[in-house]
Amino acid sequence: xxxVEQNPLFLSMQExxxxxxxxxxxxxxxxxxxxxxxxxxxxxxxxxxxxxGAVKQEGRLMASLDTxxxxxxxxxxxxxxxxxxxxxxxxxxxxxxxxxxxxxxxxLTIIP
Amino acid sequence: EPEVTQTPSHxxxxxxxxxxLRCVPISNHLYxxxxxxxxxxxxxxxxxxxxNEISEKSEIxxxxxxxxxxxxxxxxxxxxSTKLEDSAMYFCASSFGTSxxxxxxxxxxxxxxxxx
Numbered sequence: 001x002x003x004v005e006q007n008p009l010f011l012s013m014q015e016x017x018x019x020x021x022x023x024x025x026x027x028x029x030x031x032x033x034x035x036x037x038x039x040x041x042x043x044x045x046x047x048x049x050x051x052x053g054a055v056k057q058e059g060r061l062m063a064s065l066d067t068x069x070x071x072x073x074x075x076x077x078x079x080x081x082x083x084x085x086x087x088x089x090x091x092x093x094x095x096x097x098x099x100x101x102x103x104x105x106x107x108l109t110i111i112p
Numbered sequence: 113e114p115e116v117t118q119t120p121s122h123x124x125x126x127x128x129x130x131x132x133l134r135c136v137p138i139s140n141h142l143y144x145x146x147x148x149x150x151x152x153x154x155x156x157x158x159x160x161x162x163x164n165e166i167s168e169k170s171e172i173x174x175x176x177x178x179x180x181x182x183x184x185x186x187x188x189x190x191x192x193s194t195k196l197e198d199s200a201m202y203f204c205a206s207s208f209g210t211s212x213x214x215x216x217x218x219x220x221x222x223x224x225x226x227x228x
Binding site for chain 2: 045088098100103105
């Protein structure tokens with residue numbers, strides 16, 4: 001059974017600081033997704049990482065994928081309050097018809 | 113930009129009643145999914161659907177659950193006899209459009225199901 005673990009589960013950080021969220025998964029896959037969820041809302045796609053060494057950046061967020069280590073990271077640079085949300089990574093294992101297995105989520109709170 | 117829509121946004125039902133949750137996937141997508149999220153927990157896969165049949169289902173998706181694509185646009189999830197533990201947010205998603213971002217699943221806004 002595929003397991004996807006994120007850490008930390010909760011993260012409080014001050015505005016302007018940098019931090020990294022880690023996503024480990026237990027089986028071979030070259031497709032890793034990051035989603036953002038605001039309280040009571042749906043899942044917003046942030047990044048799609050499709051190969052080993054993939055790195056994508058959008059604003060203050062940067063995601064990377066190491067398929068050999070089965071590890072993805074989501075790096076936050078100079079955090080701002082608007083980034084407060086829960087972040088999920090998800091692993092896909094079948095092309096096209098792709099069941100996503102989600103991580104436990106990281107609840108990020110940015111403190112002024 | 114095209115989006116997945118879901119109705120209703122909130123459904124309250126009595127234990128043992130049947131509920132139907134409705135979704136309209138993005139029009140040129142081929143794969144459809146249901147996920148659920150119990151309050152404060154992670155998102156869990158329920159079922160995937162392609163070419164008018166179930167492709168894969170999880171252990172959660174037992175005989176009380178069914179899915180249907182009754183016409184060219186709607187995709188429904190039926191729970192025949194709801195239990196208290198079915199209370200959750202249910203998300204519909206679709207993927208594999210014919211142009212760009214073909215791997216990405218796009219999620220609808222969700223239906224919050226409350227079973228009393």
